Amino acid sequence: MKLTKCAIALGSNLGDSLATLKSAILTLNNTPEIAVKSHSSWYQTAPVGPPQPDYINACAILEVALEPEQLLANLLEIERKFNRIRREKWGPRTLDLDLLLYDNLILETPTLTLPHPRMTERAFVLVPLAEIAPDWVHPVTKSAIVQLLQTADCSGVQKLPL
Numbered sequence: 353m354k355l356t357k358c359a360i361a362l363g364s365n366l367g368d369s370l371a372t373l374k375s376a377i378l379t380l381n382n383t384p385e386i387a388v389k390s391h392s393s394w395y396q397t398a399p400v401g402p403p404q405p406d407y408i409n410a411c412a413i414l415e416v417a418l419e420p421e422q423l424l425a426n427l428l429e430i431e432r433k434f435n436r437i438r439r440e441k442w443g444p445r446t447l448d449l450d451l452l453l454y455d456n457l458i459l460e461t462p463t464l465t466l467p468h469p470r471m472t473e474r475a476f477v478l479v480p481l482a483e484i485a486p487d488w489v490h491p492v493t494k495s496a497i498v499q500l501l502q503t504a505d506c507s508g509v510q511k512l513p514l
């Protein structure tokens with residue numbers, strides 16, 4: 353099967369978030385149909401939505417031998433492995449994995465929207481993504497990630513020391 357380049361966002365604001373995100377990257381890379389090609393720095397980010405602890409966020413570039421829905425199923429399965437408590441909408445979680453971009457595919461099904469519909473307004477996604485894929489053109493807005501970043505409010509996003 354052909355390999356497809358994808359971008360994902362990782363987030364956590366419960367438990368040992370940094371350890372969880374590092375472990376999630378290893379778990380992804382141990383999946384036979386998924387290769388993690390690169391990941392961004394780790395960022396501490398102010399919560400968007402209801403009051404809750406700060407998040408650690410990052411983005412990763414994957415090469416996958418999976419259809420979009422299969423990749424989403426893998427991401428949700430890994431989330432489930434790490435998330436032992438019930439989640440409220442936009443509430444705290446031990447691990448959140450969002451599929452941002454699947455090549456230049458535009459897709460809308462009941463369970464999967466591509467590109468991720470809220471990625472263009474989220475500095476906690478655009479800052480880490482611009483680090484690893486600045487020139488990737490968002491297929492709906494036709495803007496490169498680095499251009500989308502120019503209009504984002506990045507005040508709540510802080511790079512963590514290595």
Ligand SMILES: Nc1ncnc2c1ncn2[C@@H]1O[C@H](COP(=O)(O)OP(=O)(O)OP(=O)(O)O)[C@@H](O)[C@H]1O
Nearest residue numbers: 441442448449450451452463464465466467468470
């Ligand atoms: N591009 C996408 N990436 C991840 N999930 C998606 C995507 N498009 C649609 N979904 C659907 O969204 C559902 C709920 O996702 P989730 O609980 O992570 O939302 P959330 O993290 O609370 O909010 P947000 O989607 O704004 O980050 C998933 O089960 C999935 O079916």
Ligand SMILES: Nc1nc2c(c(=O)[nH]1)N=C(CO)CN2
Nearest residue numbers: 363397398399400407442476
């Ligand atoms: N800073 C930040 N805020 C959020 C995040 C996140 O990953 N980072 N995820 C949310 C639900 O997807 C809601 N709010």
